[in-house]
Amino acid sequence: MSITFIWTLVLVISVIVEAITIDLVSIWFGIGAIAALIGEFFGLSPFIQMVLFTIVSIICIIVSRPLAKKYLRGNTVKTNLDRVIGKHCLVTETITADNKGEVKVMGTLWSATSLDNEYIKAGEYAEVISIEGAHLIVKKINTGDDRLC
Structure with missing residues (x-):
C-alpha cells in the first residue's frame, strides 16, 4: 500500500466525518493530510510527511478551533429569566446556609439560596x-436602594 493512498484515505475519512458531524472535529486532519500529500509530491520521506501532517494539523487546531467555536455557536438568545439577574428582590422566606428560602422578584416568587451561605431573614x-437550575442565587443588600422588586 502506497503512502499516497494512506494520505488520500486519511483525507477522505476526515472529510466524511466532518460532513456527518455538526462541530469541527476532523477538518484539521484533512488539511494535515493535504500537506502530507504535497510533501509526498515533492519527494519527502514518509517520516517527514508524518511530521508535516502532525504539525499542520496541530497548528490548524490551535488557530481555528477557538474562532470556529465562537462563530459557529451563533447568537445566544436570552430568555426572560435572564432579566432577573441584577434585580433587587424581597426575601419572603428566610435563607440560611442549610435551607433554601424564597424571594419575590419582578412579581414572581422564586426559591433562593444566598451567595457564600449568608443568612438573610424574611x-x-x-x-x-x-x-442555578430552578432557583436564584442572591446576595444581601442595604435597604436604602429603591430599585423595584
Whole structure:
C-alpha cells in the first residue's frame, strides 16, 4: 500500500466525518493530510510527511478551533429569566446556609439560596446574582436602594 493512498484515505475519512458531524472535529486532519500529500509530491520521506501532517494539523487546531467555536455557536438568545439577574428582590422566606428560602422578584416568587451561605431573614432585600437550575442565587443588600422588586 502506497503512502499516497494512506494520505488520500486519511483525507477522505476526515472529510466524511466532518460532513456527518455538526462541530469541527476532523477538518484539521484533512488539511494535515493535504500537506502530507504535497510533501509526498515533492519527494519527502514518509517520516517527514508524518511530521508535516502532525504539525499542520496541530497548528490548524490551535488557530481555528477557538474562532470556529465562537462563530459557529451563533447568537445566544436570552430568555426572560435572564432579566432577573441584577434585580433587587424581597426575601419572603428566610435563607440560611442549610435551607433554601424564597424571594419575590419582578412579581414572581422564586426559591433562593444566598451567595457564600449568608443568612438573610424574611423582609430583607437582596440582589439576584445568578440562576442555578430552578432557583436564584442572591446576595444581601442595604435597604436604602429603591430599585423595584
